Amino acid sequence: MFDDRSPIYQQIADKIKDDIVSGILQEDEQVMSTNQYAAFYRINPATAAKGFHLLTEEGILYKKRGIGMFVSGEAKQSLLRQRRERFFEEVVDRMLAEAETIGVPISEIIGRIEQAKGSDE
Structure with missing residues (x-):
């Protein structure tokens, strides 16, 4: 373990x-x-x-x-709140910074997320 x-x-x-x-x-x-x-x-x-x-x-x-x-x-709600904050800081904010660096518009990111989400359903 x-x-x-x-x-x-x-x-x-x-x-x-x-x-x-x-x-x-x-x-x-x-x-x-x-x-x-x-x-x-x-x-x-x-x-x-x-x-x-x-x-x-x-x-x-x-x-x-x-x-x-x-x-x-309050443990579960507190942990979920912490993980959401960490998710945005470590994943979303970094992704947006990289997208800006390489010239990917936010609309393309949103479209890709919606496409991925649609394939799951």
């Missing part, structure tokens, strides 16, 4: 975020404990805890004392 592209704790946080966005984890649902996560993926519990801490700081997870960690009620 883990690769060398980023720290394991970051990959843990990203996996949980993906599970929330895709609906595998629901709002107010309990997630595995750090010890369970560490045992399941055969990693150091401190590494798992660091990933969970990151999600807690971001407001994606919250802790119920003595019970465990849960998905925040």
